[in-house]
Amino acid sequence: MKNKLKKMLEQRTAKKVNLEKRAKECDNVEELRGINTSLEELNDEIREIEAAIAELEKAPAQSERTAAVTGDVPGVVVSSMNSKKDDEARGDKFASMEYREAFMNFCKTGAPMENRLDAFADTVEAAAMIPTTVMNEIVKKMTAYGSLFSRIRKLNIKGGVNVPIVSLKPTASWITEAAPSDRLKITASGSVSFSYFGLECKVASSLLVNEVSVDSFESTLVDLIVEAMAKALDIAIMKGVGTTEPLGIAVDTRVPAGQVITLSAADFATYEGWKKKVFAKIPLAYRAGGAFIMAAGTFEGYIDGMTDTNGQPVGRINYGVADGTQERFAGKEVLLVEDDVLAAYDSANVGDVVAVFCKLSDYGVNSNMQMTMYRWLDHDKNQWVDKALLIADGKLIDPNGVVVVKKGA
DSSP states (O other): OHHHHHHHHHHHHHHHHHHHHHHHHOOOHHHHHHHHHHHHHHHHHHHHHHHHHHHHHHSHHHHHHHHHHHOOOSSHHHHHHHHHHHHHHTTOGGGSHHHHHHHHHHHHHOOOOTTHHHHOTTOOSOEEEOOHHHHHHHHHHHHHHOTTTTTSEEEOOOTTOEEEEEEOOOOOOOOOSSOOOOOOOOEEEEEEEOOOEEEEEEEEGGGTTTOOSHHHHHHHHHHHHHHHHHHHHHHHHHHOBSSSSOBOSTTOTTSOGGGEEEEOHHHHTOHHHHHHHTGGGSOGGGOTTOEEEEEHHHIIIIITTOBOTTSOBSSOTTSSOSSSOOOEETTEEEEEEOTTTSOOTTTOOTTOEEEEEEOGGGEEEEOOOOEEEEEEEETTTTEEEEEEEEEEEEEESOGGGOEEEEEOO
């Protein structure tokens, strides 16, 4: 075992000599920064190997017996090696501490990553796969913070493939012995196809360079990406134009024309107006599981406090309270969103969408949720910029249960 460590020490030392030679000949500041970072890491490894060798020399017999039984070698170096083997055995090299540290160095200094070419063998651009630990945290927090994204259907299918929508409406007919009923067939009434759109988030490296640990670095990066991407996804789900981003629910022309309602100011403020012109338009088959989506200002200013013809409150936020108020409108759940997702009634223009009723599971976002990180230097601002890129598309899979409410005069 001692011989193995000495061989490792020789390899690290030789690599250090080569890097020092490159540093002397290098005249590029950015490349020199990466070389210096690699030299610091090599020095740490050399010190750890030397410490492990010294410990073996102090107690060779005990160390060899322990190594023979457990396969461990005293010192941090061996622990790191075993951790790497465990990660590779699980088939997830992007979750290893070694990769996470390399990823942090890539974002902070631009130092090259050894695993980069493995992840992107078909491109020559400078990119790095976000470590699995960061990726999992991003998806988790997007689900927790994106009120719309957490409820839509997540798909992972090839872009450009048509997904058929089946129309199955059998009918029963009275028969006689001489006149049997016709056989019914399943037909496709349409299809949905997803494209490739890119959602990017740029973070200035000045926000990250002061983070000293991997955990702190990842936490900062996750929070910054989550805040931007969760907001962008919610806005696109509701009102994306569909050409450069997902197609939003409120602007989808496939929603039946009879379910796009314009409420006058008088009707909007009354329970009778909503029941006759909105609730009456919700198809019975889509009522279960559906919810109203509106801005907080719309609900608080117009729905909360509204009473029916018997004087009973419609927005029952004071009933059935558990872990906070539960906004409901005539028995239906109400999801409150920010004003940039749906405009509040008071600030909306005539013709703007101010509320939507739908079953969010009828909306699908197609993405494999794989993000890549790119890095470049902005010479105008003297900043390193890190960009996270997500490829995704989204649209209504079934628009027949959607009711759109617009502001009228």
